[in-house]
Amino acid sequence: MPDWPLNLIRAADDNADFAAIIELIQEASRWLRKKGTTQWDRPWPSLAARDSRIRAALAQGKTWICWDHEVPAATITIDPDEDPYWAAEDRAEPAVYVHRLVVSRRCRGQGLGAALLDWAGLKGRREHQARWIRVSAWTDNQGLHAFYEKQGFSGHGFHPDDGYPSRARFQKPTDLIPDADCRLFRLVEPS
Numbered sequence: 125m126p127d128w129p130l131n132l133i134r135a136a137d138d139n140a141d142f143a144a145i146i147e148l149i150q151e152a153s154r155w156l157r158k159k160g161t162t163q164w165d166r167p168w169p170s171l172a173a174r175d176s177r178i179r180a181a182l183a184q185g186k187t188w189i190c191w192d193h194e195v196p197a198a199t200i201t202i203d204p205d206e207d208p209y210w211a212a213e214d215r216a217e218p219a220v221y222v223h224r225l226v227v228s229r230r231c232r233g234q235g236l237g238a239a240l241l242d243w244a245g246l247k248g249r250r251e252h253q254a255r256w257i258r259v260s261a262w263t264d265n266q267g268l269h270a271f272y273e274k275q276g277f278s279g280h281g282f283h284p285d286d287g288y289p290s291r292a293r294f295q296k297p298t299d300l301i302p303d304a305d306c307r308l309f310r311l312v313e314p315s
């Protein structure tokens with residue numbers, strides 16, 4: 125159990141949280157450069173396109189932000205809509221797709237990323253009858269692949285190489301996620 129205060133998670137707001145999410149990504153990018161991966165070393169495919177995807181997910185209520193007091197601790201985007209980078213036969217089964225799971229370096233090693241993945245899978249199962257939680261991981265980030273496997277995800281091949289940098293696919297059945305309250309964060313309902 126971590127000794128730092130309980131984190132609060134809430135739906136992210138475009139106006140209030142966009143800059144915090146970008147800072148989390150930039151912080152992760154600086155750290156990842158030292159890990160031998162090209163993940164997020166430049167916005168894909170461009171700064172405008174990346175920012176547009178983030179803003180669209182914020183506007184659609186798919187992005188969540190976790191706070192440790194006044195400091196952003198993590199973000200996750202949970203999308204129940206089909207991901208076109210997954211094969212049609214995979215998309216035939218209900219799933220939630222996770223994008224931009226980022227944990228602040230100051231909160232690393234506490235299990236927050238794993239807890240957010242489980243929360244996303246449970247949320248998908250409860251609200252969208254999702255049988256799977258799926259992620260597309262940066263192709264050359266072997267450490268990230270190992271992280272997902274440690275969380276119970278199985279490798280599910282690669283997207284066709286069309287330039288998309290997150291070609292490695294991983295999935296986990298949502299029925300393998302235990303129904304347990306997460307003690308690393310508390311959901312703040314919208315007012």
